[in-house]
Amino acid sequence: MKTQAIRIHAHGGPEVLSLDEVEIPAPGPGEALVRNTAIGVNYADIYEREGDHGGPHSAKPFPVTMGHMAVGVVETPGADGPGAGTRVGYIGGNSYAGHTLVPAARLFPLPDALSDEVAGGYLLRGLTAEYLVRRLYPLGPGKVAVVHAAAGGMGLLLGQWGKALGARxxxxxxxxxxxxxxxxxxxxxxxxxxAGDFAPQVMELTGGVGAEVIYDGIGKAAFRKSLDCIRPRGMVISYGTASGNVGEFDLQLLHSKSIIVTRPTLRSWIADPEEARAAAVATFAALTSDDIDTPIGAVLPLAEAAEAHRRLEGRETTAPIVLKP
Ligand SMILES: NC(=O)c1ccc[n+]([C@@H]2O[C@H](COP(=O)([O-])OP(=O)(O)OC[C@H]3O[C@@H](n4cnc5c(N)ncnc54)[C@H](OP(=O)(O)O)[C@@H]3O)[C@@H](O)[C@H]2O)c1
Structure with missing residues (x-):
């Protein structure tokens, strides 16, 4: 069958995103065909488009169908996966398209309380927030956390989830x-x-001790300063690089305060199917709870993916953008 997809034939700015008609083969063993209804625009898509990120978003052979997640409806089920007609979400490539082939075992059936648009905007961010605040550095009463880019898609979620867990x-x-x-x-x-460096202000707000954990989705522009306002034995989680890769740094910078630094990816935290299922249960519970608001910033047609990228990388967005095929 044929479907419309946003692909890149070269790395570059938003102008390299091209709306193409592509042929989707019949599902292979264990694959399901999903008709996408809401596609999340995530920062990972920008790394994929630019192609110089390294790590899990490193270059694939052209043409590349863009995207890292979507929600939709199962049209052709795969063995041991959800049946035809089930509303599902998935984390995986080729999602900027009308239809996508997905390993059936990796589909998350969606609760009725979660709309397609909210799941499209928050499934990937929600699963990420889940491992960040519950497993990598569990937040709770008495913990002080700093979140960079607090008004972005991840930031709005982390602030609410952390507060709900009792952290400052x-x-x-x-x-x-x-x-x-x-x-x-x-x-x-x-x-x-x-308006000025954040590190001295974090020190002031924490009575001179520093934060216990810093969730840093900015990277280059924030990482080094974060080391100045983390407390002894605290953890700096470099989970994103919106301003550019952190690059090389001297391990000795961590020595005087025994600082723990980690550079995680969601992939490792949902690789195990059992862990992925438990993460989804916790994420859906959080996203549908009274503690967490899930605003959507804009819903754009799939064909306007380039405009979505311009807004996200231009720092114009707060709540997530969702694309509709
Ligand atoms: N590791 C993982 O598992 C994982 C999973 C999901 C997302 N992430 C990361 O989470 C972060 C947030 O993702 P998101 O999609 O929700 O994006 P977002 O936070 O809505 O957008 C990025 C924000 O970063 C800030 N920023 C600071 N310097 C910037 C620069 N030079 N260029 C662009 N933005 C800059 C901007 O906020 P201000 O204007 O307030 O500075 C901007 O709005 C990204 O770094 C992403 O890679 C990581």
Missing amino acids: MIGTVGSPEKAALAKTFGYESTIDYS
């Missing part, structure tokens, strides 16, 4: 408007880094 959440943001927004999404305090 401090958010850093790039404008006064984003500071005001973050305060309504779980953050007790916000720091506008466009």
